[in-house]
Amino acid sequence: MNRNIWLVSLIGAVLWLVGCAPSVVVENRTGFAVRVVVTSANGSEVLSPSPGESSVAEVAEGSYRATAIPDAEWIENAKATRKFLNDQLANSENLTGPQLLDVIQRLKNIAARMQQYESTAGVGASCSGAVSSDGGDGLVVISTAANGALVVSCR
Amino acid sequence: MSDSFRQVEDEYFKLKGKLATGRITREQFDAALKALMIQDAQGRWWIIGAEDSKWYVSDGTRWIQTDPPVLAPGISMPPPPPVMPSPPIAQRQIAPPPIARQQQQQQQQQVAPPVTAKKSGGGCGCFLWGCLAVVVLLVIAGVAVFVGFQNGMITPNTVLNLVGLGPGDIEVDNFRDDAIQVNIQPIATTQDSTPSPSALILNAFDVKSFRAQNPGKYRVDFALKKGGGLGTCTLNIKSGDRYQFVALPDGILVNRANSPSSVGRDLKIVTSSFCR
Numbered sequence: 202m203n204r205n206i207w208l209v210s211l212i213g214a215v216l217w218l219v220g221c222a223p224s225v226v227v228e229n230r231t232g233f234a235v236r237v238v239v240t241s242a243n244g245s246e247v248l249s250p251s252p253g254e255s256s257v258a259e260v261a262e263g264s265y266r267a268t269a270i271p272d273a274e275w276i277e278n279a280k281a282t283r284k285f286l287n288d289q290l291a292n293s294e295n296l297t298g299p300q301l302l303d304v305i306q307r308l309k310n311i312a313a314r315m316q317q318y319e320s321t322a323g324v325g326a327s328c329s330g331a332v333s334s335d336g337g338d339g340l341v342v343i344s345t346a347a348n349g350a351l352v353v354s355c356r
Numbered sequence: 357m358s359d360s361f362r363q364v365e366d367e368y369f370k371l372k373g374k375l376a377t378g379r380i381t382r383e384q385f386d387a388a389l390k391a392l393m394i395q396d397a398q399g400r401w402w403i404i405g406a407e408d409s410k411w412y413v414s415d416g417t418r419w420i421q422t423d424p425p426v427l428a429p430g431i432s433m434p435p436p437p438p439v440m441p442s443p444p445i446a447q448r449q450i451a452p453p454p455i456a457r458q459q460q461q462q463q464q465q466q467v468a469p470p471v472t473a474k475k476s477g478g479g480c481g482c483f484l485w486g487c488l489a490v491v492v493l494l495v496i497a498g499v500a501v502f503v504g505f506q507n508g509m510i511t512p513n514t515v516l517n518l519v520g521l522g523p524g525d526i527e528v529d530n531f532r533d534d535a536i537q538v539n540i541q542p543i544a545t546t547q548d549s550t551p552s553p554s555a556l557i558l559n560a561f562d563v564k565s566f567r568a569q570n571p572g573k574y575r576v577d578f579a580l581k582k583g584g585g586l587g588t589c590t591l592n593i594k595s596g597d598r599y600q601f602v603a604l605p606d607g608i609l610v611n612r613a614n615s616p617s618s619v620g621r622d623l624k625i626v627t628s629s630f631c632r
Contacts, residue, residue: 222567236561244525247563259565279561283531287604289623296620304623305616308600308609311529311563 223262223332225339228255235343235351236272238315241265245315247275250343262334267341268327269351270318278314282307330355361402361411361424364392368404396425524593526566526576527613529602530558535581536603538564543590545572557581558603568593576601578608589631599630 227237229250236249241260248256249272289296289304296304319327325346332339340356371388374380380388386406393403401414402424412419530536538556545568556564568574571594578586578601587608591599598613608625611617621627 243567244527244565245563246565247561249559249562251559256559256562259567276561279531283602283604286531286602286609287606290604290607290609293620293623293627296623298618301618301620301623305611308602308611308613311602315563 222259223334223336223338225258225260225265225267225330225332225341226255227258227267227341228343229253230342230344231351232345234272236270236275237341237343237353238268238270238319239265239341240268240315240319245312245319247315257338260332260339262332264329264331265339265355266319266327266329267353267355268319268322269343269353270315270322270326275314275318279311282311325350325352328353328355360394364394364402364404367392368409372409520595521571522595524568524571524595524597525599526568526574526591526593527563527598527600528556528558528565529563529600530560532603532605533560535559536586537579537581538566538601539577539579540566540568541575541577542568542570543573543575545570571595571597578603587625589625589628591630601625 222243225239225241227239227248227250229235229252232252234249234251236247237256239246239248239258239260242263243259243261246258247270248258250256285307286304289300328341330339330341342354342356344352344354346352368389371380371385375382375385389404389406393401395401403412403414403419404410405412405421410421411424412421413424414420526540528538536558538558539553540556541553554566556566558564572592574591574593576589576591578588580586586603589601589608589610593599596614600611600613602609602611609623610625610628610630611623612630617623617629619629622629625631
C-alpha cells in the first residue's frame with residue numbers, strides 16, 4: 202500500500218516538474234520586422250514580433266537557442282511550400298502513395314529548414330540561454346548594431 | 357531360484373557360448389550382459405559376473421557375491437537403470453565382476469561432475485564472471501543515462517513516454533497571409549488534474565508548438581485573429597504523438613508526424629480520421 206502511494210507521488214512530482222513549462226520572450230527592438238527561431242528540447246518555434254513588440258515561445262526547461270533568420274527568405278520558402286500543400290489538399294481524396302509521401306516529406310522539410318537556418322547563422326545572429334521553471338522567463342532581445350547588422354542577445 | 361533368474365542364466369550361457377565360438381565380440385558380450393541385470397522384489401539389483409559366472413547383488417554401495425533367492429515373487433527384468441550404486445573401492449568386500457566394474461566407472465562419471473567442478477572451481481568462476489559482466493553492464497548503462505541527461509538526449513519526458521505517460525506535441529504552422537488564433541482545450545485526459553486551455557497567436561508564417569502534458573482528448577479550434585472560424589479538430593493524443601497542423605488559404609492540413617496516415621483524406625481536418 203505504502204509502495205503504491207510512493208509510486209503515485211513520484212509520478213505526480215515528475216509530471217508537476219515537467220508540467221511547468223518556462224517561456225522565452227522575444228523582444229524586437231529594431232524598426233523593421235524580424236523572424237526568430239527559438240529551439241529547445243521541446244522543438245522549434247518561429248516567431249515574428251512586430252517592431253517594438255514582443256512574442257512568447259514556450260520552451261523546455263534547460264538550455265534554449267534563439268536565431269534571427271532572413272525574413273524574406275523564410276516567407277518565400279514558406280509560400281512555395283504553401284502552394285504545393287494547398288494543391289495537394291484540394292486533391293487529397295485522390296492522392297497516390299508517392300504523392301502522399303511527397304506531402305509528408307514537404308511537411309518534414311519545414312522543421313529541417315529551421316534547423317538549417319540555425320546551423321548556418323552568422324556571428325551575432327544567434328545566442329543561447331537557459332531557463333528553469335522557478336527562475337522566471339528567458340529574454341531574447343533583437344537589435345541592430347552600428348553597421349546595421351542584426352544582433353541577438355539572450356538575457 | 358525364480359524363473360527370471362533362470363532365464364538370465366540361460367541367456368548368460370548362450371552369450372558365453374557365442375563368445376567362445378567367436379560369433380560375438382567381447383564388447384558385444386559385455387553389452388548384452390549389462391542388459392541382463394535384473395531387480396528383485398526388494399529393489400536390489402543382480403548381475404552375473406562376466407568371468408566367474410557367479411551372481412552378485414548390490415546393497416546400494418557395493419557388489420556382494422551371493423546366490424539368488426530361491427523364491428523371489430515379483431522379480432522383473434527392466435532395462436538397466438540410469439544410476440547404479442557406486443561402491444567405494446576401498447570398502448569393497450569382494451571384487452565386483454568385470455561388467456559391474458565397468459558400470460561402477462560409468463556411475464562414478466555420472467556422479468563425478470559436481471565434485472570435479474567443486475575441486476577445480478570452474479562453476480564458481482563462471483558465476484563470478486557472470487556477476488562481474490552484469491555489474492559492468494549496469495555501470496555502462498548508468499554512465500550512458502547520465503551522459504544522456506547531461507546532453508539533453510534523455511529527458512523526463514523520454515522516461516514517461518516509455519511507460520505511456522509522456523506528453524504529446526502539437527505544432528501549428530500558419531502559412532496564411534493573416535494572423536490566426538488556435539485554442540487548445542483538453543476534453544478528457546488520463547490524469548486527474550484538469551489542464552487549463554491554451555491559446556496560440558500566430559502571425560503570418562509563424563510556427564508555434566503546444567505540449568499536451570497529459571495524453572487524452574483535446575479540442576483544437578482554428579480561427580482568424582480578426583474573427584471567423586477556420587475549422588475544428590478533436591484529437592486523441594497518445595504518449596509520444598506529434599501532430600502537425602498547417603493553416604493554408606484553402607483549409608487546414610493535419611498530419612501525425614510520428615505515424616503518418618497512408619490515406620489522402622486524412623490530410624484534411626474535415627475528413628481526417630485523426631480528428632474524430
